[in-house]
Amino acid sequence: MWFKNLQIYRLPAPWAITADQLEEHLASQAFAPCSSLDMQTQGWISPRGNERLVHTVNRQFLLQLSTEKKLLPATVINQVTKARAVEMEEQQGFPPGRKQTKELKEQVTDELLPRAFSIVRSTWTWIDPVNGWLIVDAGSPGKAEEVLKLLLKAIPKFPLETLRTVRSPLASMTDWLAADEAPSGFTVDQDTELRATGESKATVRYVRHTLEPEDVRRHIESGKQCTRLAMTWNDKISFVLTENLSIKRISPLDVLKEDSDVTSKNDDERFDGDFMLMTGEVSKLLADLIEALGGQLKENDGSTALAA
Structure with missing residues (x-):
């Protein structure tokens, strides 16, 4: 299983917590369906349909947040x-x-x-206590906040920090395009967005379109900056980097798909194999990306720790 979007946060590396300890913290927040008078409920469910709220593969933790919401429009x-x-x-x-x-x-x-209908959605979360990552598979920071709020309530002194880098993605992506040179290990793909910094917020988008260096430079010289950039890492994973350091549209390429296509005995083995492959490769991608952005800003350098 592969995440589609990455909202990225930092933990101490290594973070000394076991799966059993994490399970104990989350138990009080186990999911319960909406009652007749609830508009919405949220809680943790088992990622593999058993009694465990924390699924562990190779010292990596997988969580699943379930949200049930009643559909009762205000107009009705x-x-x-x-x-x-x-x-x-x-x-x-x-x-x-x-x-x-x-x-x-x-x-x-x-x-x-x-009598209202309900919709149920799930949000996946991966915790890497070895390398110090917390990754939420969400398309926006707002959806990730739902996960973080529960974790901050459940885990005493949860050592979570926002991820900040020495150089901003906005400045770095703009420089990479202006120089027509991606950082080591990365290539620039055919999707990008350039936006003006003035009041006009004029925006140019390239979608599956060859990026001509001279055209891109003209936009940059006119005051536009790169807010989204499609890239590929080591010919293994394609993704879109955004100005707020989120990663979208993450996709394993053929070289990784071939590794995951090895026939397993059952669905559980295939699931665990895919999860282990994703966590191993994405951890390396993130390390290289942080390095390309000048390294991580530590808390005493001005980064902000999240508080309950």
């Missing part, structure tokens, strides 16, 4: 509330006041919730 609540308010006006001879309307809306919500 307002329509029913409005109809009830008309009935109330006919009965009492005058329209309901602000307090009555609020109480009516709450009553309507309570009545509709048990």
Whole structure:
């Protein structure tokens, strides 16, 4: 199994925690389905459908956060509330006041919730206590925050830090394009986004389009900076690096797919094999990427530790 997007955070390397200790911390946050009056619930579920909330392969931890949310649009609540308010006006001879309307809306919500449809989504999290990574498979920092908030509540003195580098991805990606030279071990692919820094926020996007160095330089000279850049690492993994140091559209290339296509005895072995391959290769990719960005800023250099 491969993550599609990487929201990246740092832990001490190594981080002295066992799977059993982590399991004990997460137990109080185990997932429970929505009751008839819940709009949303979140909690940890077993990544492999057994009783374990922490799946371990080669000293790497895999977690799965489940979120169930009721689909009850505000427009539906307002329509029913409005109809009830008309009935109330006919009965009492005058329209309901602000307090009555609020109480009516709450009553309507309570009545509709048990009949509302639910959607369930999962968010995968990989913890590497050996190399000090915490990776959330989420397309935006906001989705990753849902995971972090639960972990910060569950684990006493959770030593999580934001990842900051000496050089910003924005400046580095712009320089790589201006020089038409990717850092060692990387190549630049055909997707990129350049955005102006002024009020206009003028944006140029290349999608599956050859990046002509002269054209790109003209955009940079006019004041645009690179906010997204598609790259490949060591001919093994393609991805898109963003200005906030998120990685999107991560994809193993053929050389890795061939390694993972070796026939295993069962689904569990295939799953564990893919997870071990992903964690091993992505750890190396991240180390090389941090080096290409000038190295990591430590907390005493100005980085920010996350607090509960």
